[in-house]
Amino acid sequence: MAGSHKVSGHRRAGGRAVAAGRQRRRSRAKSGIAVAVFLLVLLTAGTGWVYIQLDGNIETFGADEISDNRPPASANGSNVLVIGTDARTDGNSGLGGGNKSDIGRSDTAFLLHVFADRKHAVAVSIPRDTLVNIPACKLPDGSWTSPQTNTMFNAAYSVGRSARGNPACTQNTVEKLTGLRVDHTVVVDFTGFARMTEAVGGVQVCLPQDIYQKDLNPHRPTLGDQIFAKGPQTVSGQRALDYVRIRHGIGDGSDMGRIKRQQAFVAALLRKIRSDGMSPTSLLPLANAATESLTVDPGLGSAQKLISFAMSLRNVDLRNTKFVTLPWRYQGARVAIVHPDAEALWSALKADHTLDGQDAGGHHAEQASNPSPSPNTPESVSGSGISVAVVNATTITGLATRAADALKQHGFTVTGTATAHSQDHQMTVITYGPGSNTRATTLARLFPGAELQPSTASGVSVILGTAYAATPATTASAAPTALPSTVAGGARSADDDPCSDLSYG
Template sequence: MAGSHQVSGQRQAGGRAVAAGWQRKRSKTKFGIALAMSLLVLLTAGAGWIYIQLDGTIETFGADEISGRPPASANGANVLVIGTDARTGGNNALGGGNKRDIGRSDTAFLLHIYADRKHAVAVSIPRDALVGIPACKLPDGSWASPQTNTVFNAAYSVGQSVKGNPACTQNTVEKLTGLRVDHTVVVDFKDFAKMTEAVGGVQVCLPQDIYQKDLNPHRHTRGEQIFAKGPQTVSGQKALDYVRIRHGIGDDSDIGRIKRQQAFVASLLKKIRSDGMSPTSLLPLANAATESLTVDPGLGSAQKLVSFAMSLRDIDLHNTKFLTLPWRYQGARVAIVHPDAEALWAALKADHTLDGQDVGDHPAEQATNPSPSPSAPDSAMGKGISVAVVNATTVAGLAARAADALKQHGFTVTGTATAHSQHHRITVLTYGSGRKAQAETLARLFPGAELRQSTASGVSVILGTAYAAAPAAPIAVPSAVAGGARSADGDLCSDLSYG
């Protein structure tokens, strides 16, 4: 599909939701800017001598603005990185536009860091993806009404605060994914050029020659050539131009641009790892990054930020993957593809890699609670069978875990709940008249469960502590999704566009 995909949505003003259906042409903050400026701090800032230097430059947003959150998980950690196209604070000097424009979250990705601290997956969420935006806190302390079928990047603009609304974007991501966001980082592109110069440039690749008109489609002529086809090293304004290019490649879409930005960040991480870590290289790099960060209170000091960064130092480039939320075009917008998206979120929630492997650090648990080797998810197994899931234990999130597994096998989950009595040991499957065969199919996923006929008409699974103790079954991400992932050590010149 050709054409520019413009941003529209509902925006909030004066404490009231105001539907606006507007469209604007503007330069976008790119995936590379967001991921680079945040991951450089998260993955490379690692020495006590930078604490004082960094503490004075990190801003935070209020934790009280986040509500209705999923339960915390013991499986890994999730970091939301938001990149804005704000022109305030001097950003218009690099990106053009109105210097009073507070911007939108035109870049966002959720970084899942696995419990073994050796694997990571960054999932890009397209800015035009149609989502539900929950009730979000406004600057005056009131709460905006929920929105449905709205472009994702509209969440950041709720309330029209000068500093944006990162809490609303975080709420939206948690609602979309069902995952608890442990940390949130907001970046702009003010210091992006300085940062790329600090590392001595980054190697990139172009699928074709690029001209001025590709960067600015409003030009009447194609202008001068700004990039030649093939690999090259860029820094400063040149690097910024690279991550902004959208037109003239593939279908001119933001989806294709995300692919190039993912390749840029992979190259940047490789450059940092190959150069090694020293005070000389890290201090200017950390300064450039932290000057543009706004973070949640959990990362609101240099000590907290560095401590978190040091926990990630063993993540391998090959085990660092980039992919985009399963999507399809819906007119000029982006629709999320179901159930592929749910399978992806379920895998991350269970701390399973894209190929379905559990890399969580649970050796003792698995040794003391052996269970049969689960079969690969069969999406046809539960077709036409509806199941209610009840947690009869004190283990938080157990019903959600079981529901994810059931959906992977094609069952329809009608709801989850917590039982009045939370000390059941054995898992019980109940079924109404004529539903025994369905319960027996369900029992294939719950070895050792007890089947009981009940007066209720449907099928239910009442989870006991035996299920809580068993390792989670592998959850396979659809091959169409996993196959599109890029490794941080992959070929720089491959998969650089869409369409």
């Protein structure tokens, strides 16, 4: 990919250049490796020679490939996009099968939100077949594509059909989808996954039934040999890859079931790393195996940067590390996002609220000592003397009317409601003309996460994004609320028993 480079200035032996082709058999890459990398690399800090060895392993993609039209940075935690790619180069074809001349795809991806208290984390899996809008992305020749609508999510990684993939385009897509700023992006391939599982001596998994070769390859004419036995067992290397790739003949046979199995596997990998102890001697082989197959954004492009970020995660507890899936439903053979549940999830993370609705922003003591309404609560907002125009920039019917009713309850004068020409806004934007800054700031207290933008037009307007559907002004409160059961009900903790909830296989 244009702009990609090794931190040390040299390329991996063998290279990654391959001819473009159409992939016939998609193998699901493994998610969550970056989380483990951070946990283990931080423990090697203090052994300076490790920096030299790991620096030579890390590859980066160009910062100029990231969109300029991004959500604003936030102090409410940090977000890491983890992409699993099934590229067939650098030894990956021997592990994953498929056509060596094909490009890789982001068949596994999740957004890891690390809360501001550095004690909680949530990993949100984004199904590869999810229908999304892909924004403009940079091509290897330096030009930019036109935005795409209603397109499969994993197509973003293949934009440009480069042998190295397009992680920046996937990052741009996730930011557009969620309204959250992605602070870091990490890409892991087959080789890194296999070597990591071997470096820790295997990972415990649990299967609800015996698994045979035909379950892994449904095109086989016969059942074949047994490759997994029913019950708990330890897997590594190729067997670990086989476990996370199986779809047919196990669970409901879907990619969605496989996502839950991959979440359980990552949880088990994290537990294994923690249980093995935290000495540099045991962790160096793991760190080396992981970083050899990483591609990261420039912000993590050295061992020192990785360690610095990892140090911020040292207090995240396994019990408070949750795995969920973007709210979804089938739309034919594809996956559609469920609204407004998805917006509720993104809004909660943006506000640093955990899945059960608790504030993880580090303000617990302050809230406990000040139970009365603060100046920022909706109850204390007065819109007396402030006129507002309300514009619905979404496809959600009646959203402008709902917002207008809420504003009137707080004394605002609503000058009118309208529908925007563009109806794909995720974030809510408040525009204000000369001399209206104070009025706009007051209005913003009813729209958590809204972006304030000055305008040459007079007056104040609120342009509603889909995030508002999850946090309407009529119900906004200083006390956080729990997410819909469709989001939180299926969450898995990193310390859960690997044999629990085996409905997914």
